[in-house]
Amino acid sequence: MLKLEFKPYILQKKYVFRIAGGARTSTPLVLTKLSYDGVEGFGEASMPPLYGESIETTIQFISKIDLSAFTNPYETESILEYVDQIAPGNQAAKAAFDIALHDLICKLLGIPLHHYFGLPAKNLVTSKTIGIDTPEVMAQRVQEASDFQYLKIKLGTDNDRELVEAIKLVSDQPLYVDANQGWKDKEIALDFIHWLKEQGVVFIEQPLPKANKADLAWLTARSPLPIIGDEGIQRLTDLKDAASLYHGINIKLMKSTGLREAFKMANTAKALGLKIMLGCMSETSCAIAAAAHLGALADWIDLDGNLMITNDPYHGHQVQNGKIMLNRFTGIGLLNPQWNQIPDYVEKI
């Protein structure tokens, strides 16, 4: 019998995290544990406000999952199809289940997750994300991230150029830029991307609002840097028209409903000639460890969500000099998870 448990959790960020569209100091999570035959798999839902999920909606969703019809955890497609049709949306909640299921299966099989997906144990060069702040503070954060080979800079403000200039004064690291839908005018965006290219920027994530499809297609057809869809691309079926809007996609477990659909998205993106970025939300080392196993499928990795928090309940892969060193444990690669030491409840915020 498959048994699912969960606990809410508030993940505390090291710094106030600002992006185009909001700022926060914590992220609500729901942690999951799926047991079968004495083996335990762990998962996680992370709910940044943008996507409309919360601890309440996630617990409500997870509480509806009735696994009594499933006697074989290896039939992931059937199990996850059942979970998916319980209610639309709820991608993070679905991911919390999917990740725990994959951790469980791989432990039962005695293999690390990347081998379940047929992938090599690839160490991953991840970028480090710098949230929006004053030019001085952003420059300071950049200096603190000198270990990392790539930085991901959040933009989408009225003084983006000033922010980039402040960063370039203190760093030669190549930059990924994430505008989080913060730019509104396609022509101004195109001019600015030309300038960003001269500053050593590698690609631009979600420059325009995801609903502005005609403008995105226009910009992607002209941009000298790859345009990556993030907010605009969540699940597999969103890839249908992705190649006309973007050069690549940012796959995140919390959008894709977890590992299985993320794997399918990566394969489909390759078929469509789309570049692949593997990203994350603010997450514990659980969801980050899981996503890292798909790293061999990605062109660019941004899996630093667990490096910017103060109360990570788990230990996963080590990060050395900006490289995620994929460990060889079975499952997603958590080291001795202490589920019972995680409190059952969180204080109401």
Added chain:
Amino acid sequence: MLKLEFKPYILQKKYVFRIAGGARTSTPLVLTKLSYDGVEGFGEASMPPLYGESIETTIQFISKIDLSAFTNPYETESILEYVDQIAPGNQAAKAAFDIALHDLICKLLGIPLHHYFGLPAKNLVTSKTIGIDTPEVMAQRVQEASDFQYLKIKLGTDNDRELVEAIKLVSDQPLYVDANQGWKDKEIALDFIHWLKEQGVVFIEQPLPKANKADLAWLTARSPLPIIGDEGIQRLTDLKDAASLYHGINIKLMKSTGLREAFKMANTAKALGLKIMLGCMSETSCAIAAAAHLGALADWIDLDGNLMITNDPYHGHQVQNGKIMLNRFTGIGLLNPQWNQIPDYVEKI
């Protein structure tokens, strides 16, 4: 260490097999065995003449595979990427390796192949294929196939209507129609498809030559029955413009380079809103058994290649009343394969 062996084999057909474009009584194969740690996986290449492969090209290709760099069979993506880049084409040869690798991995893991792909053990309603012949002979073959719920009729002749009428006189089974690129005029094809719909036909496979893309798009936009791409869709990257040409695709291991890419093709097809048919060539129970594990991903199954031959060296899943009963053995599901009893050489034809 991974060790690959192979043997050529001539598969004899029960009847002369005619389709639009050719007739034959046998099919050249290369059978493979991949060993690791005392465990053996089995695979197969089937080379119908259309795709340009032969026993010679396949043995030449397989002989180039050097597995000394790979110590871990679970890293299928890396291993298969290496095999794929040895030379272009050679899809059946690549499938022979891919199938043996998956059989091996699943035996090492102790699971049946469908569980490796996260799929349930689904019994499959397969169609039975009726080759082109005189109306009388086709009607006789249809009567011999009364166990099957669906028939797949080969057309693409000058007297297609007469053939269908002869079949309908003796059978009420719903029909799949495969024209094998045999129709040349899109308007005549459309008229005929309207008539075929009245005869209980379910879909039309490859009505027009695969190169006639504008005509295919025209026909697919107007056809009252689903149009399925077969010759026109071989590998994952062929799906890029598939949705504008076809309503669905016929996935065959001998075109896709094997199971892994077939699985990716099925997932991508779903993302693109394409229907999925799972088909085969003339094959032994080895490749048929392997393909059957992907059956849960397909809308229509045509896995009868092992039912129309007289010298099958293997035993796989049982077929009862037109249903493939997926067995629960580990790997692809061969029952006690007798590799050593298969001769090492075939007589030159």
